Amino acid sequence: MGVRPQGRFEGRVTVITGAAGALGRACATSLAREGAKLVLFDRDAEGLSETAKSCPGSEIMTGDVRSAADVKSVADVARDRFGPVEMLVAAAGVAGPSKAAIDVEEDEFDLLFDVNVKGSWLAAKYIIPHMRELGHGSVVLFSSAAGLRGSPVLPVYSASKGAVTLLTKSLALNHATENIRVNCVCPGTIxxxxxxxxxxxxxxxxxxxxxxxxxxxxxxxxxxGKPSEVVGAVLYLLSDEAAFTTGIALPIDGGRLA
Incomplete structure (x- = not known):
């Protein structure tokens, strides 16, 4: 039996939040195929187990991206199992509701901002210190085409993803001199x-x-779009091929924002 050729991400420790979802799973599968050491995080235990089937040797953790204790635990487990985290994919997110902004209930508003924005911030907060230790790292957050243009259909979702877009740019500026790159992808409907x-x-x-x-x-x-069409962009942004790319919000939207 031949030796498996090294992938772009051979041995690189990577945390993926939202790993039970369609996009998180697609990212995990592709990164595993290219040799990354994965810690998969989601609140859906059954979905995580399904993702892990295509990611041999991965560590799975069930928890909530809204919880600082849970996200810190992911970072700690990653270090204990594999070492400092070099790459982060923050794919956890929720959508909806489809109603005018002033008709959205407070609990609906809070859920969107807690998962989409706070969850992304917590992931960065607890993973980027690992990258500082290493002297380099790459982060990809998940925004949306709706995070680059207002939406009359999903206005509060759009607002939350707009916050993720600017969080990306702010983090990129915070850490540019530390050789830590932060970008986000902005999918259309996938x-x-x-x-x-x-x-x-x-x-x-x-x-x-x-x-x-x-x-x-x-x-x-x-x-x-197809999940695989988003994954290609995520892997590019994580890779050394994008070494001079930070602070971008990359639309993958079939021309929606053209």
Missing amino acids: ESPMVRMSIEEAGDTVAQAARESLQKSMHPMRRF
Whole structure:
């Protein structure tokens, strides 16, 4: 049996939040294939176990990105198992609700900002110190096309992702002289269970078809993206090929923002 060729990320310790979701799982699988040592974090234990099947040797941890204690624990476990963390993919996030901003309930607002913004900040807060020890590192946060342009359909989600975009840029400036790069990806609508669920919530099959058609029409390519099409950008931003790239918000949106 031949020796497996080294990948771009051979031996690099990586934490992935939201690793049970479609995008987090796709990132984990691709990074595992290229040799990264992975710590997978999500509150969905069953989904994490499924992700781990395609990531041999990975460490899985169940917890909440809104909890400082949980996120700190991930950083500590990563160090104990593999060593200081060199790469971070903060893919945990929630969407919705589909209503005008002033009609959103306080608990709905808090959930979006706690998961999408606070969760990203906590991940950076507890992982970037590892990168300082190493003298280098790379962070990819998950924003959205809705985080670059206001949304009448998902206004508070859009606001939360806008905060992630500017958090990315601020972190990039904070740590540029430390050889720690921070970027974010801004996907359009990506085919996933979460998107399917939002379509099914429209009602009967006619209403669902109308909602799906409307969502696809917002993308000039007239289709939803695939998780693999986002992963390629994430891996590029993590890699040494992007060594002079920091503070960018990269749209992957089928031309939606063109």
